[in-house]
Amino acid sequence: MIIATLHSWARRNLFANLIDSILSILIVTALGWLLTVFLRWVIWDAYWQRIYESLRLFLVGQFPEDQTWRAWVALALLCTAVGAVLLPWSRRLGVAIWLIACGAAVFVLVPPGLDRWGGLLLSIMLTVVVSTASLPLGILFAFGRSSRNPSLRACCTGYIEVMRSVPLILVVYWIWITVPLFMPEVSISSLARGMIGYTVFNAAYVAEYVRSGLQAVPRGQREAARSLGMSNWTISTEIVLPQALRVVQPALVGNVLDVFNGATLVFIIGLMDFLRAGQLILVDPAASGQTNEVYLFMFAVYFVIGSAITFGSRRMEAHMHRSTR
Amino acid sequence: MIEAKTKLWRSSLATPSVKRYVARVRYKLTHGAVVAAVIGLLILIALAIHQNLTSRGIDFSFAYLSAPSRFGISEGLAPVWTGWAPIFESVDATSSNLGMLEAGLFNTLKVALLAITFSTLVGVVLGVLRLSTNWLVRNLAFAIGEFIRNTPILIQLMFWYFAVLLQLPSSGSATKVSKWLVVEQSGVFLPLPHLSDSAGPASGFFVAVAIAFLAAACLRRFPARWRIALLGVGLCAIGASYALGFGINLDWPVLGRFGATGGLHFTPEMSAILITIIVNSAGYISEIVRGGIEGLAKGQWEAAAALGLSRGDTIRDIVLPQVFRIIIPSLTNRYISLTKDTAIGIAIGFPELFNVSGTVANQSGRDFETVIVVMTIYLLLSWLISALANFVNRRIALERA
Numbered sequence: 042m043i044i045a046t047l048h049s050w051a052r053r054n055l056f057a058n059l060i061d062s063i064l065s066i067l068i069v070t071a072l073g074w075l076l077t078v079f080l081r082w083v084i085w086d087a088y089w090q091r092i093y094e095s096l097r098l099f100l101v102g103q104f105p106e107d108q109t110w111r112a113w114v115a116l117a118l119l120c121t122a123v124g125a126v127l128l129p130w131s132r133r134l135g136v137a138i139w140l141i142a143c144g145a146a147v148f149v150l151v152p153p154g155l156d157r158w159g160g161l162l163l164s165i166m167l168t169v170v171v172s173t174a175s176l177p178l179g180i181l182f183a184f185g186r187s188s189r190n191p192s193l194r195a196c197c198t199g200y201i202e203v204m205r206s207v208p209l210i211l212v213v214y215w216i217w218i219t220v221p222l223f224m225p226e227v228s229i230s231s232l233a234r235g236m237i238g239y240t241v242f243n244a245a246y247v248a249e250y251v252r253s254g255l256q257a258v259p260r261g262q263r264e265a266a267r268s269l270g271m272s273n274w275t276i277s278t279e280i281v282l283p284q285a286l287r288v289v290q291p292a293l294v295g296n297v298l299d300v301f302n303g304a305t306l307v308f309i310i311g312l313m314d315f316l317r318a319g320q321l322i323l324v325d326p327a328a329s330g331q332t333n334e335v336y337l338f339m340f341a342v343y344f345v346i347g348s349a350i351t352f353g354s355r356r357m358e359a360h361m362h363r364s365t366r
Numbered sequence: 367m368i369e370a371k372t373k374l375w376r377s378s379l380a381t382p383s384v385k386r387y388v389a390r391v392r393y394k395l396t397h398g399a400v401v402a403a404v405i406g407l408l409i410l411i412a413l414a415i416h417q418n419l420t421s422r423g424i425d426f427s428f429a430y431l432s433a434p435s436r437f438g439i440s441e442g443l444a445p446v447w448t449g450w451a452p453i454f455e456s457v458d459a460t461s462s463n464l465g466m467l468e469a470g471l472f473n474t475l476k477v478a479l480l481a482i483t484f485s486t487l488v489g490v491v492l493g494v495l496r497l498s499t500n501w502l503v504r505n506l507a508f509a510i511g512e513f514i515r516n517t518p519i520l521i522q523l524m525f526w527y528f529a530v531l532l533q534l535p536s537s538g539s540a541t542k543v544s545k546w547l548v549v550e551q552s553g554v555f556l557p558l559p560h561l562s563d564s565a566g567p568a569s570g571f572f573v574a575v576a577i578a579f580l581a582a583a584c585l586r587r588f589p590a591r592w593r594i595a596l597l598g599v600g601l602c603a604i605g606a607s608y609a610l611g612f613g614i615n616l617d618w619p620v621l622g623r624f625g626a627t628g629g630l631h632f633t634p635e636m637s638a639i640l641i642t643i644i645v646n647s648a649g650y651i652s653e654i655v656r657g658g659i660e661g662l663a664k665g666q667w668e669a670a671a672a673l674g675l676s677r678g679d680t681i682r683d684i685v686l687p688q689v690f691r692i693i694i695p696s697l698t699n700r701y702i703s704l705t706k707d708t709a710i711g712i713a714i715g716f717p718e719l720f721n722v723s724g725t726v727a728n729q730s731g732r733d734f735e736t737v738i739v740v741m742t743i744y745l746l747l748s749w750l751i752s753a754l755a756n757f758v759n760r761r762i763a764l765e766r767a
Contacts, residue, residue, distance in 0.1 A: 054501035061500045068502045190393070192400045206702070206748035207741050208709035211720060215737045222734070223414030225421075302518035308713065316521050323528070336529050339521055347516030 083337075091331040092338050095322045099338075102159010102313050111153070112162050115146040119169065143173055155230040159313040161342070167236060167314070168301040174240045175300075176293070179247025184277065186248065187255050197248070204245030210306045213238040217310045235307045243300055250292045254285030291361065294354040298347055315339065415734070428739070430730045431464040437729055439717040441633055442469030463726050470722030471743060477636070477718065478705040478747075481643040485704065486697070488644060489651025494681060496656045507652065514649030520710055522646055527638035527714045548619045548629075554637045555619035558630040561612075572607035576600045635716035639708065647704045654696045658689040691762055698755035702748045719743060 055065040092099075101112050122142030126135040150158065150166065158166060185197030204212065216238030220229055258281050266276045286293075305316045313321065319339045322328050328335070419426060436459050444465040445452035457469045495507040514522070536551045548555035579600035583593045619629035632640065662685060670680040709720040719740060727736040 054499075057499050064500050065502050068506065072506075190396055190400065192397045192404075196400065196404050203741075203745060206706075207744045208706040208720065210709045210712070211737070211741060211744065214724075215741070218733045218737070219415070222418050223411055225418050298516070305518040305520040306710065308520075316518065316524065320524065320528075332529050332533070336521075336525050340517060340525070343517045343521060344513060348512070351512075351516055 082333075087334050087337075088331055089334060091322070091328055092334055095318075095328075098160060098318050098322060099315065100160050101162045102157070102318055104157050104159060104162065105153050108153045111149050114149050115162075115166070118142045118146045118149070119165075139173070143169055155232040158232060160318045161315045163232070163307075163312060164301065164304045164315045167232075167239065167304045167307065168297065170236050171239045171243055171304075172297045172300050174236070175243040175247045178240065178244035180251050180282065182244060182248035183251035183255060186252055201245045201248050204242055205249070209239070209242050209303050210309050212242040213307060214309050216241060231310050231312060235310050235312060239300070239303070239307070243296070246296060246299070247293065250289045250296060251285060253292075254287075254289035255281060257288045258284045287361070291354045291358040294350060294357060298350040298354070301346065301350065302343075315342065419734070424731070426735065428735055430732050430735070431467075431739070432462050433730070434460050435463045435466045435726065435729065437466075437725055439466065439469060439722060439725075440715075441636065442473045442717050442722075444468040444472065463730060466722050466726055467719065467739065467743075470717055470719040473636075473711075473716070473722075474705070474708045474718040474720075474747075477639055477643065477708050477711070477716075478701075480640055481647060481704055481708075482701050485644045485647035485651055488648035490655050490686070492648055492652035493655025493659065494686075496652060497659055499677070511649045511652045514646055515653070519642065519646050519707055520713060523638060523642040523710055523713060526641050527634065531634045531638050551634065553634050554632040556630040556632075557619065558617040559614050560617055561614065566611065569607040569610035569612035572603045572610065573612055576603035576607065579603060635711070635714050638714055639711045639716050639718075643704055643707055646707070647700060650700055650703075651697065654693050654700065655689065657696075658693040659685055661692060662688055694755060694759045694762075698752055698759075701755070702751050705747055705751065706744065 056062040097106075101109060104112060119142060122139050125138050125142075147166070147170065150162075182197050182201060185193050186201060188194050188197075213235055217231065217234045220234050220237065262280055262284065263276055266280045271280070304314055307314055308317045316339060319335050323332060323335055416426065435457075438459050439457065442457060443454035444457050444461065445468060446455050454472070457465050461469075492507050492511060495503050496511070498504045498507070531553075532551065534549055534551050577600075579596050582588070583596035583600060585593075588596070617629050619631075666684055666688065667680060670684045675684070708718050711718040712721040712724060715721070723736050723740040727733045730736070
């Protein structure tokens with residue numbers, strides 16, 4: 042029975058016609074050969090000891106060794122918060138839980154100094170802080186751009202369009218050199234300046250997603266709310282925004298992946314994120330023979346995290362389609 | 367009677383008109399407040415920066431742009447205006463800062479244009495493969511796209527540059543893959559087509575005539591007979607130009623003791639950033655193309671099948687022409703992102719606009735002004751691309767019934 046099903050599946054999907062059959066055989070041969078070579082290298086020839094030795098640098102960078110527990114506590118806090126937000130009973134408190142957890146994580150990590158953050162810890166914290174901070178900012182700009190007030194609309198449109206037309210690396214660098222120029226008395230660490238720059242940049246993208254959500258809310262909702270005598274503020278925050286955010290939830294999760302991937306660009310202001318840590322390891326002449334191992338490891342980590350976020354975004358989209366049908 | 371009516375009419379409108387007046391005043395007030403707030407904020411920031419700059423003894427001026435740059439970059443040409451057409455010349459330490467920025471812009475544009483062309487080709491092929499009837503082909507294309515989109519572009523660049531191109535055999539012991547392609551540590555070499563020496567203006571004229579006629583022969587608005595005649599004239603023009611000594615020779619890369627020379631030479635930095643951006647954007651474009659194909663009405667496939675068209679013919683003649691009309695806005699966004707992505711060239715030392723601007727800023731100490739100039743250039747580039755795309759979109763978009 043199973044063999045018959047398998048046979049008919051193969052007939053349909055692999056050997057439907059002559060070209061398909063030839064292609065299938067070619068691909069199976071090529072993939073098989075590649076996989077054999079690759080696995081042989083991974084299992085026997087690769088020197089994984091190097092990765093194991095430098096794992097600390099990869100994960101937390103220059104974070105003081107006796108303070109490593111702080112990184113674990115922060116990770117536990119963030120994981121708990123993600124889990125709690127996904128639970129059905131805590132939906133209403135989701136925002137509060139998330140904000141408290143983020144604040145607590147940052148609070149726990151701050152004592153050794155922002156300059157000591159590094160590696161994957163830096164990449165993740167940057168993603169968490171920037172995604173969280175750019176959401177309210179993005180919502181404000183989205184409302185501004187769809188407002189009926191022409192001057193407000195023009196300002197918000199201008200901001201969004203300018204930010205979307207220049208490279209992230211330029212914005213981060215620009216904010217990094219500009220902030221000390223008009224606040225010379227206070228010294229702000231590179232990381233904080235990077236977070237500000239990245240948030241300023243990402244808010245424009247979030248604003249465009251939210252705006253598409255605002256446009257997706259039917260006009261009737263607004264009109265019905267107005268006929269009930271609600272004020273403009275109540276209509277926007279209680280009627281339109283929740284529905285708009287629900288529509289763009291998958292896109293916003295996708296944006297988190299963009300933030301995580303873009304976080305590699307903070308090397309421009311001298312921060313050592315996960316990718317930079319890997320490059321620093323390769324600078325050491327002793328490790329120069331392990332280029333392939335280091336890149337494979339970094340690709341694997343990035344791919345696993347990225348795929349997890351993409352998976353979450355797709356699940357949300359599928360769930361939404363099911364529930365709105 | 368009429369008087370009473372007028373009175374009634376006036377009194378009934380009195381309150382709404384006052385309301386409307388109040389609304390108008392409030393509207394103008396909020397307007398004024400927003401404009402004043404934004405202008406005030408900008409002035410405050412500008413003042414703070416100005417004060418800070420003057421306290422450090424720096425003035426705000428763009429005069430440094432015409433000063434000599436006093437540094438060199440590895441590649442890049444800047445236009446020099448002598449007469450009505452620009453001549454592209456390589457830049458050196460005596461070139462002005464502006465010339466350096468122009469050379470950087472030249473490199474950015476070079477990479478962006480090549481990447482737009484090739485990533486579209488590769489992306490469309492990948493996107494069509496994702497709908498193949500073969501399970502392996504379909505999922506292989508999916509896996510490639512997924513891997514590209516789920517990893518940062520910077521690590522892809524690092525990988526191509528440090529783990530592939532710099533690990534190639536060193537110059538002198540080059541691996542000559544074929545006569546057409548030489549790959550070694552000093553870069554990638556391809557044959558370069560160039561005009562033969564015997565080509566004169568007369569033969570050039572015939573080539574232009576031939577191109578014009580052949581292009582006209584491709585237009586469908588002419589009847590078939592005309593098009594055959596046009597084709598004939600075009601071919602005759604080609605023959606005439608060939609008789610007059612027109613020809614295209616290939617300049618082959620030659621392997622020497624110290625590496626390959628001649629032909630079209632891509633430096634390792636240029637090759638790495640080009641490969642990265644082409645592959646990366648192809649991943650995104652394949653997703654756009656797949657979405658466009660799946661968004662097409664099923665009836666199109668069924669109608670084509672009912673007419674007896676094969677799957678390949680359906681995709682080529684029915685599906686893709688319609689899909690291109692749908693996906694132009696998404697493609698435009700991709701092209702803009704791709705152009706902005708060239709800025710990561712600074713990570714491997716490719717002298718594109720952002721990298722060069724960083725050196726200019728360091729050398730002249732004018733960070734702030736340089737960033738403003740560079741930001742403006744990127745803005746104009748993005749607007750240029752979207753204006754071009756809007757133009758194309760208007761020309762070929764389907765008329766909405």
